[in-house]
Amino acid sequence: MKVPLADLQGQYRKIKPEIDTAIQNILDSSQYILGKAVSQFEEAFASAHRVKHCIAVGSGTDALHVSLWGAGIGPGASVVTTPFTFIATVEAISLTGATPVFVDIDPHTYTMDSVKLEALLAAGPGGNRPPVRAILPIHLYGQTADMDAIGSVAQKHGCCIIEDACQSHAAKYDGKFVGNFGSAAGFSFYPGKNLGAYGEAGAVLTNDDVLAKRIRQLRDHGQSEKYRHEFEGHNYRMDGIQGAVLGTKMKHLEEWTIRRRAIARTYLTLLSGVGDLVLPYEAPKAYHVFHVFALRTKRRDELQKFLAAREISTALHYPIPLHLQQAYNHLGYRLGDFPVSEAVASDVISLPLYPEMTDEQVQFVIDNVKSFFKQ
Numbered sequence: 001m002k003v004p005l006a007d008l009q010g011q012y013r014k015i016k017p018e019i020d021t022a023i024q025n026i027l028d029s030s031q032y033i034l035g036k037a038v039s040q041f042e043e044a045f046a047s048a049h050r051v052k053h054c055i056a057v058g059s060g061t062d063a064l065h066v067s068l069w070g071a072g073i074g075p076g077a078s079v080v081t082t083p084f085t086f087i088a089t090v091e092a093i094s095l096t097g098a099t100p101v102f103v104d105i106d107p108h109t110y111t112m113d114s115v116k117l118e119a120l121l122a123a124g125p126g127g128n129r130p131p132v133r134a135i136l137p138i139h140l141y142g143q144t145a146d147m148d149a150i151g152s153v154a155q156k157h158g159c160c161i162i163e164d165a166c167q168s169h170a171a172k173y174d175g176k177f178v179g180n181f182g183s184a185a186g187f188s189f190y191p192g193k194n195l196g197a198y199g200e201a202g203a204v205l206t207n208d209d210v211l212a213k214r215i216r217q218l219r220d221h222g223q224s225e226k227y228r229h230e231f232e233g234h235n236y237r238m239d240g241i242q243g244a245v246l247g248t249k250m251k252h253l254e255e256w257t258i259r260r261r262a263i264a265r266t267y268l269t270l271l272s273g274v275g276d277l278v279l280p281y282e283a284p285k286a287y288h289v290f291h292v293f294a295l296r297t298k299r300r301d302e303l304q305k306f307l308a309a310r311e312i313s314t315a316l317h318y319p320i321p322l323h324l325q326q327a328y329n330h331l332g333y334r335l336g337d338f339p340v341s342e343a344v345a346s347d348v349i350s351l352p353l354y355p356e357m358t359d360e361q362v363q364f365v366i367d368n369v370k371s372f373f374k375q
């Protein structure tokens with residue numbers, strides 16, 4: 001038996017007639033950029049999250065960047081995020097001209113530690129660091145950050161919140177969908193995400209009418225109408241084909257999420273107490289959508305090799321925290337600055353988890369993880 005990390009081919013085979021028709025419609029209408037399929041998807045995605053506006057863009061990176069830009073973040077501002085994420089989160093900050101500032105993660109959820117966030121903001125601007133204007137929490141692996149506490153800190157210190165929901169389509173916190181906890185939220189539809197396009201795509205959700213209008217204009221060169229540019233923007237538009245694919249896949253997202261949660265439940269039950277494994281923790285208020293099922297073990301590298309030899313793919317999300325990446329040398333951080341991020345990065349490993357996974361494949365992974373720890 002072979003267990004990949006995800007099975008995009010298998011998913012396509014199951015929905016091939018719907019997808020092929022949707023793509024054919026784009027070819028027939030030649031609405032290659034934006035157009036009806038994209039606006040229909042925007043409506044469906046906004047309504048699935050109970051959010052007023054969705055602006056479809058070219059990628060998750062674009063979504064985060066245009067959200068910060070639209071919210072007025074730029075040079076002279078700092079934005080706080082965690083070093084335990086994909087680099088795109090931080091690139092989005094740097095692209096605006098603002099300064100990224102890191103805060104460590106919570107040891108259980110691996111999302112932003114709200115106590116350390118409050119301490120950082122209470123200490124005020126240090127050295128030549130500009131004042132913090134925005135907080136960018138990541139809903140990592142499919143689990144929401146601690147939004148009650150982060151919301152209070154933001155309010156107290158007059159910062160806006162931009163959610164990085166790139167891994168958390170239709171995740172919830174305290175019964176409310178992501179996209180409802182800040183000024184805006186950025187989503188990625190990279191093919192392997194819980195809702196994936198057949199190429200690059202992303203979206204912004206916001207309940208703010210003024211911000212929605214601004215982001216919509218920034219997406220398309222600042223145009224208010226064709227060749228009337230109120231300000232400079234950029235080209236962040238989504239392709240028609242991606243809108244059609246996403247609109248089709250949207251109808252399956254809920255059933256896929258339920259399947260992901262069922263597989264996670266099986267893993268959590270049958271791997272509990274095995275070896276030195278630390279299993280994912282679902283916070284009481286979170287509805288985790290398990291984009292990633294990440295374990296911790298001191299024997300991470302050995303386990304990865306053992307599973308690879310048995311044709312079980314795994315991944316490391318993420319092996320090097322961003323404050324230790326060469327790309328961020330200029331921020332002046334050092335080893336030891338964010339001990340929780342560093343510890344998790346050194347021993348985290350993600351098991352295969354995707355909706356098309358069969359019960360036999362799930363059992364096969366469990367059996368092999370158990371036999372690794374028996375030897």
Ligand SMILES: *Cc1c(COP(=O)(O)O)cnc(C)c1O
Nearest residue numbers: 059060061086088089166188190
């Ligand atoms: C995937 C991802 C992004 C970037 O999305 P792209 O669509 O690849 O640009 C940003 N942040 C996080 C946490 C992600 O997982």
